[in-house]
Amino acid sequence: MTNRKYKPGKIRERNSENILAAAEQEFVLHGFKGTSMQAVADRAGVAKANIHYYFKNKDNLYLALLENIIANWNEVLADMSEESDPADVLSRFIRTKIRLSYTHPNASKIFAMEIIQGAPYLKSHISQAMRQWVKDKSTIIQSWIDQGKIRAIDPTHLIFLIWSATQHYADFDTQVLEVTNKRQYEEDDIEHIGDFLEDIILAGCGLKPPPKVNLP
Amino acid sequence: MTNRKYKPGKIRERNSENILAAAEQEFVLHGFKGTSMQAVADRAGVAKANIHYYFKNKDNLYLALLENIIANWNEVLADMSEESDPADVLSRFIRTKIRLSYTHPNASKIFAMEIIQGAPYLKSHISQAMRQWVKDKSTIIQSWIDQGKIRAIDPTHLIFLIWSATQHYADFDTQVLEVTNKRQYEEDDIEHIGDFLEDIILAGCGLKPPPKVNLP
DNA sequence: GTCTATATCCGGATAGAC
DNA sequence: GTCTATCCGGATATAGAC
Structure with missing residues (x-):
């Protein structure tokens, strides 16, 4: 009653x-x-x-x-522009997505399964709102390349790389945790993963000091 | 009859x-x-x-x-060792997985959904065969680091990065194709994705010439 | 080895008392 | 707003003729 x-x-x-x-x-x-x-x-x-x-x-x-899930993601990268510092923007992109994977793993998983099955409910959203989002962000990254701010790499695939690498820790947490023999993620793990991905992706974009390795 | x-x-x-x-x-x-x-x-x-x-x-x-799916993957990286050339091994790893995503996208998707849902049928396989596989490969990568062959990065997360970045093109093909406005992958796309991922990940590992970018 | 028919159960959805 | 009872379609699985 x-x-x-x-x-x-x-x-x-x-x-x-x-x-x-x-x-x-x-x-x-x-x-x-x-x-x-x-x-x-x-x-x-x-x-x-x-x-x-x-x-x-x-x-x-x-x-x-x-x-609900889509609404949560619309805040990501809302403020990036051609004048932004690439290292700063990419770092925040990576760390924001990693944190989302940590705080909302189920949202990420439901979205993933929807896409894997052919996006029966989200196809129109992807080919409209999401395609436009990627187009906008790619244009800005391309402008960074033209300004010589970062190395010449494909902007769209850079976005895919960051999406996939970060979402992996939410979607495949069962695999990651079993392989690393942990019961659940701790704050330290999130920190470490963020450090790792920022390090390797920024280096990949030529945004880190030259590596200390004997090149052939 | x-x-x-x-x-x-x-x-x-x-x-x-x-x-x-x-x-x-x-x-x-x-x-x-x-x-x-x-x-x-x-x-x-x-x-x-x-x-x-x-x-x-x-x-x-x-x-x-x-x-069937698991049997197909057991060939990958079967021959890598501490004496191997890291750039060569990582390049083949990336390109083999991309090609598998292209030739067997459905296998990748079924595996992905199984893991996302908590691996009810594969949990024991992951915590045994797969964990050992990652341990073995990580040990070899660590030896490359100790030999100064590649930059010091977390070997396990490097494997996760390559897994996630490559599988993304199979599992999320609906999203990738809608966003890039294509109907299906062509041979050229596979080539281009392989080039992109090899370039950025090898650079991230310090295995490419110094970037031509103005560092701060 | 292959098919039809059927047993048995569980799903989404709704009607209608409270 | 909330509950019980029920309709009905569709699911897995099997029995048994061919």
Whole structure:
């Protein structure tokens, strides 16, 4: 029954968030088709019919999750420009994405599975908003190359490289943790991974001092 | 009915391969739970009951696919040693994996989804065979560092970097192709991606001539 | 070896009492 | 807003004729 004494809108909000959190877990573990509304309901602690009350159907529930995920990523690199310092921008790009993988691993995984399966729900978003985003950022990186600020490398593939290298730690955490024999990531690991990727990618772009190695 | 005149064993083999190929497609498109035996049967052009005759149940069919996939990867880097030339080994590693992503994208995708969902069927393989593989290769890379052949970087994370950067083009091909506005990869694309990744990663390891960039 | 038919169960979705 | 009961389609798996 509705507890009218305590802010009516808050109940809806709290239930809605519980359901979304439960759905996130289930979709990661079993995929879209493999997730049952019953399992989501059990995990969220509500009756199955209530999920339909809040989200109409399974598609809508899934889409609500995807929208949350995309919204979170729109802040990344919002402020980069042709005048920016490349080393600074790339460093922040890498570290922001690594931190997102650490704080929102499930979001990254759901997005990954959606793309791997052919992006049935996100294809239009990718070919529009995301393509434009990559185009904009690539243009700025190209301008850095033209200014001699960084080495001549393909800007689009540089973006793909940073995406893949950082998301790997969220999407494949099971593999990374098993191989490195850890139970979960610690703050130190995140720091170390950020250092490693910044070091090797900035060096790859010619943004680090010359290496101390005997070249052939 | 069995056509006894023409090599009885071959029929079993051909059907088995058809079913595996069809299952690969379906598992990629819909995930493990989302794939129906009926859909696999239709795609393979056999009756549903025959799949159970050949593979007993859905789990076995999936496991047969996973074993094929893993067997394919065991050739990679089989011959690297402490005496090898790092630039040569890393270059071949990168290009072999890119080519595998090009020739067997579905294998990569099924493996990726399995890991993302927590590796329910492969966890033991990862914590045993795969962990040992990474340990062995990391030891060799570390010896290169000790010999001054390459810059001091974390060997394990270098392996993760190459894995993630190369597999990205198979697993996220939908995203890559939509963003770059192509319908499918061409030979030239594979060449270009190989060049890009070899260039930036070898430079990151200090295996390329000093960059022509104004350092701060 | 291959097919049809069927047993058995579980999924999403909704009706309707409270 | 929340719950129980239920509809109905579709899933895995198997039995048994051919």
